Amino acid sequence: MEPTSTPTLALAHFAALHAIARTPGTPTAAALAEARRAFLNSFGCLLGGADDPAVDLLWSALRPHAGAPAARLFGRSVRTDALTAALVNGYSSNILDFDDTHLATVIHPGPACLSAVLAIAEALPDGAPEATGPRLLDAFLVGMEVACRLGVAIGPGHYARGWHITGTCGALGAAAATGRLLGLDPVRMAHAFGIAATSASGLGEMMGGMSKSYTIARAGREGLNAALIAATGFTSSLRVLEAPRGFAAVFADGLDESALVGGLGERWEAALDTYKPYPCGIVLHPLIDACLQVAAASSATPAAIERVEVKVHPLVMVLTGRTDPKDGLESKLSFSHACAVALADREAGVDQFTDARATDPAIAALRTRIHPVVDDSLGTDQSAVALTLSDGRRFEARIEHATGSVENPMTDAALDAKFIALATRTIGAANARALCTMCRDIDGLDDPRPMFALAAGS
Amino acid sequence: MEPTSTPTLALAHFAALHAIARTPGTPTAAALAEARRAFLNSFGCLLGGADDPAVDLLWSALRPHAGAPAARLFGRSVRTDALTAALVNGYSSNILDFDDTHLATVIHPGPACLSAVLAIAEALPDGAPEATGPRLLDAFLVGMEVACRLGVAIGPGHYARGWHITGTCGALGAAAATGRLLGLDPVRMAHAFGIAATSASGLGEMMGGMSKSYTIARAGREGLNAALIAATGFTSSLRVLEAPRGFAAVFADGLDESALVGGLGERWEAALDTYKPYPCGIVLHPLIDACLQVAAASSATPAAIERVEVKVHPLVMVLTGRTDPKDGLESKLSFSHACAVALADREAGVDQFTDARATDPAIAALRTRIHPVVDDSLGTDQSAVALTLSDGRRFEARIEHATGSVENPMTDAALDAKFIALATRTIGAANARALCTMCRDIDGLDDPRPMFALAAGS
Numbered sequence: 001m002e003p004t005s006t007p008t009l010a011l012a013h014f015a016a017l018h019a020i021a022r023t024p025g026t027p028t029a030a031a032l033a034e035a036r037r038a039f040l041n042s043f044g045c046l047l048g049g050a051d052d053p054a055v056d057l058l059w060s061a062l063r064p065h066a067g068a069p070a071a072r073l074f075g076r077s078v079r080t081d082a083l084t085a086a087l088v089n090g091y092s093s094n095i096l097d098f099d100d101t102h103l104a105t106v107i108h109p110g111p112a113c114l115s116a117v118l119a120i121a122e123a124l125p126d127g128a129p130e131a132t133g134p135r136l137l138d139a140f141l142v143g144m145e146v147a148c149r150l151g152v153a154i155g156p157g158h159y160a161r162g163w164h165i166t167g168t169c170g171a172l173g174a175a176a177a178t179g180r181l182l183g184l185d186p187v188r189m190a191h192a193f194g195i196a197a198t199s200a201s202g203l204g205e206m207m208g209g210m211s212k213s214y215t216i217a218r219a220g221r222e223g224l225n226a227a228l229i230a231a232t233g234f235t236s237s238l239r240v241l242e243a244p245r246g247f248a249a250v251f252a253d254g255l256d257e258s259a260l261v262g263g264l265g266e267r268w269e270a271a272l273d274t275y276k277p278y279p280c281g282i283v284l285h286p287l288i289d290a291c292l293q294v295a296a297a298s299s300a301t302p303a304a305i306e307r308v309e310v311k312v313h314p315l316v317m318v319l320t321g322r323t324d325p326k327d328g329l330e331s332k333l334s335f336s337h338a339c340a341v342a343l344a345d346r347e348a349g350v351d352q353f354t355d356a357r358a359t360d361p362a363i364a365a366l367r368t369r370i371h372p373v374v375d376d377s378l379g380t381d382q383s384a385v386a387l388t389l390s391d392g393r394r395f396e397a398r399i400e401h402a403t404g405s406v407e408n409p410m411t412d413a414a415l416d417a418k419f420i421a422l423a424t425r426t427i428g429a430a431n432a433r434a435l436c437t438m439c440r441d442i443d444g445l446d447d448p449r450p451m452f453a454l455a456a457g458s
Numbered sequence: 459m460e461p462t463s464t465p466t467l468a469l470a471h472f473a474a475l476h477a478i479a480r481t482p483g484t485p486t487a488a489a490l491a492e493a494r495r496a497f498l499n500s501f502g503c504l505l506g507g508a509d510d511p512a513v514d515l516l517w518s519a520l521r522p523h524a525g526a527p528a529a530r531l532f533g534r535s536v537r538t539d540a541l542t543a544a545l546v547n548g549y550s551s552n553i554l555d556f557d558d559t560h561l562a563t564v565i566h567p568g569p570a571c572l573s574a575v576l577a578i579a580e581a582l583p584d585g586a587p588e589a590t591g592p593r594l595l596d597a598f599l600v601g602m603e604v605a606c607r608l609g610v611a612i613g614p615g616h617y618a619r620g621w622h623i624t625g626t627c628g629a630l631g632a633a634a635a636t637g638r639l640l641g642l643d644p645v646r647m648a649h650a651f652g653i654a655a656t657s658a659s660g661l662g663e664m665m666g667g668m669s670k671s672y673t674i675a676r677a678g679r680e681g682l683n684a685a686l687i688a689a690t691g692f693t694s695s696l697r698v699l700e701a702p703r704g705f706a707a708v709f710a711d712g713l714d715e716s717a718l719v720g721g722l723g724e725r726w727e728a729a730l731d732t733y734k735p736y737p738c739g740i741v742l743h744p745l746i747d748a749c750l751q752v753a754a755a756s757s758a759t760p761a762a763i764e765r766v767e768v769k770v771h772p773l774v775m776v777l778t779g780r781t782d783p784k785d786g787l788e789s790k791l792s793f794s795h796a797c798a799v800a801l802a803d804r805e806a807g808v809d810q811f812t813d814a815r816a817t818d819p820a821i822a823a824l825r826t827r828i829h830p831v832v833d834d835s836l837g838t839d840q841s842a843v844a845l846t847l848s849d850g851r852r853f854e855a856r857i858e859h860a861t862g863s864v865e866n867p868m869t870d871a872a873l874d875a876k877f878i879a880l881a882t883r884t885i886g887a888a889n890a891r892a893l894c895t896m897c898r899d900i901d902g903l904d905d906p907r908p909m910f911a912l913a914a915g916s
Contacts, residue, residue: 061692198660198676201657211653211692247663250621
């Protein structure tokens with residue numbers, strides 16, 4: 001069989017062997033630049049979420065069964081086996097709902113790929129290629145690309161059916177990333193895709209609860225698991241993506257082969273990754289931008305706010321229609337909570353989406369004064385807000401492209417600030433700043449061990 | 459919320475708390491009797507498959523990352539953590555394709571439930587209920603019941619879409635079995651179902667290869683993993699089965715609630731479990747019965763066989779239509795191989811479906827003289843065979859109900875003999891006989907540790 005004669009083998013060949021050239025001005029260089037930003041963003045989210053109580057629960061369940069210390073739980077000063085580390089670090093990476101988004105598919109490609117890559121890089125078996133900084137970055141980029149291309153190739157029907165696409169496609173992305181780092185040849189890489197595909201899962205029903213991040217964390221663990229198993233010569237299928245009872249047919253309604261493998265290495269889906277300025281559902285971001293604008297312009301106290309009219313894209317009400325969130329997790333999917341905290345606190349950071357803020361009586365009261373109007377003419381990155389105060393004054397704002405959208409991306413400086421704020425929560429400000437610099441210079445990192453040590457807070 | 463007000467909670471309540479009475483003559487007593495047979499059958503398959511080369515590969519991949527020795531890999535004299543043991547033992551249980559079948563759903567309920575139950579029973583955390591023999595049996599029965607009911611409730615469209623139903627429904631069955639053994643209350647059990655559901659997977663494309671048994675093994679591991687995580691108070695969803703983006707809607711086309719929870723504890727799907735007399739695709743069994751009959755009647759050598767006409771149910775050609783299997787695994791899904799070895803060897807045991815037998819020139823030649831005719835009027839447990847010898851003699855056989863079907867079940871004596879033959883392969887005849895007796899008397903087993911020791915070959 002030709003090495004690239006089927007979609008599965010073509011993608012496996014790319015993941016295993018495609019040379020990621022550093023030539024400036026090329027699409028690959030642009031993709032690498034975005035991968036560096038995604039790496040930093042995911043790492044920050046991981047460190048910022050590492051002390052979440054849900055991480056404690058997950059780790060307490062797995063610790064008695066975990067293997068010898070080989071990879072760190074970052075931000076926690078603990079080592080465990082690589083598979084458990086991929087799972088727990090992946091969980092931490094998503095729990096704040098602050099991670100990256102490939103907007104065309106709504107995949108969060110970073111958490112599973114980063115957690116799996118870091119875990120196996122630290123615990124690499126004898127005989128595997130050395131995990132230099134550039135190799136880590138290449139593996140991370142390839143993993144994100146596989147996840148995002150697969151998401152595009154199986155079409156919107158997959159997500160619409162109720163799959164959590166980051167869980168499903170993410171498992172294959174993590175297999176690609178870790179398989180590359182382990183030095184799998186294309187055939188073994190294809191088998192790793194098969195093992196990951198028959199392990200892939202993720203239900204939309206988990207959204208808004210503790211198990212949503214678990215669904216994403218699993219993707220990293222299952223991808224790494226698949227790569228490790230395939231590395232032994234264990235086999236699955238060389239056509240798992242396109243077979244009649246394979247991934248695309250069973251999880252979706254078919255495979256767009258040209259979306260999957262057309263222009264591999266020239267056109268990069270991973271280059272379209274975006275980052276959240278606010279740790280909540282991404283469709284809320286234009287609304288928060290607008291609320292922060294009118295809050296600043298009016299300087300109003302919550303008690304002085306009589307009525308807030310918000311115009312939103314229809315998806316806002318579908319995905320984040322909750323008006324009475326019971327806890328911090330639910331508040332991340334509540335349009336009225338997002339508006340209320342942005343207006344009251346004039347911020348929308350991690351501290352605005354906590355259990356305490358979700359149950360605060362003043363915030364709850366303000367939530368009842370937010371009145372949504374669905375407007376089909378708005379894009380998902382647009383919104384309009386009209387604030388009326390009890391003294392009759394009125395303030396308006398309209399957002400054309402939310403902060404963090406493809407048209408209005410977060411700047412490098414804003415991403416650095418986000419990373420440092422998140423990482424400081426668990427490893428302290430000095431480590432956070434040093435790690436930020438190291439991640440920015442990852443191409444020059446011959447030995448990643450100092451990076452792991454910094455991220456453990458030591 | 460009422461404890462049984464939704465399908466998910468009703469099933470969780472049953473799994474966690476339903477008292478399994480031993481009253482003779484009741485449906486529950488009949489289900490328990492079948493569970494004892496299924497337990498023995500699955501344990502035998504586990505021990506018979508434990509030395510398969512694919513198990514070596516899987517274990518070599520996982521060993522470097524596995525946890526402290528707490529549960530045995532049966533038939534291998536090795537201990538590992540409970541999650542890895544559930545996976546590797548589950549793999550061994552299915553690799554011979556010799557396990558049980560719930561015919562209405564084509565689920566193999568035994569392997570994942572048994573492997574997960576045995577692994578956590580041996581490694582039970584402090585504070586969990588004691589794992590007596592009756593408790594093991596109850597947990598195993600409840601797990602099988604949950605898997606089979608769920609399979610019935612999501613309908614044949616799930617399998618038809620390409621899902622490997624043992625992998626998907628099996629994860630929830632294993633969660634039920636291990637959750638019961640861990641003493642989960644109904645709410646935590648429901649959360650365990652949720653975690654297992656968002657981890658469930660299994661592609662039909664894996665059939666006929668090394669990863670098919672991996673798909674089944676995963677079900678046990680993911681079910682146990684879900685129960686362990688839910689035991690900490692980690693939450694998912696209390697309506698994962700019926701929610702719009704829950705298990706039935708996403709993996710299938712809806713949920714038949716009465717099939718799922720109607721008559722729980724009175725009507726038992728697990729009581730309809732069946733066992734294979736031959737280690738290959740179950741649709742081949744009536745064909746093998748018929749070939750063994752004509753082989754015995756004719757006493758013909760393979761060279762003397764001129765032509766074999768076989769009438770089969772349409773599914774035989776769909777599922778087992780291979781005529782040129784390359785290895786032992788493929789030979790298990792080849793109607794012509796099954797006929798050829800039954801005619802040539804007058805047996806159809808583990809030794810007839812090996813790489814050596816699949817590539818034997820005399821068997822390959824005989825396979826070309828098997829001529830199938832699809833007959834819509836036949837049931838899946840029926841067949842007809844007409845053997846013509848080169849001297850002109852002709853022998854015919856017709857099977858109304860294959861050995862191992864619901865109407866023609868394997869006898870207890872035949873199951874014992876199957877168990878002893880399989881177990882002897884890895885733990886020796888004396889241990890095999892002692893373990894058979896112990897499994898038969900599991901209700902009287904206060905302490906399961908002697909059972910674990912025997913199954914390790916010590």
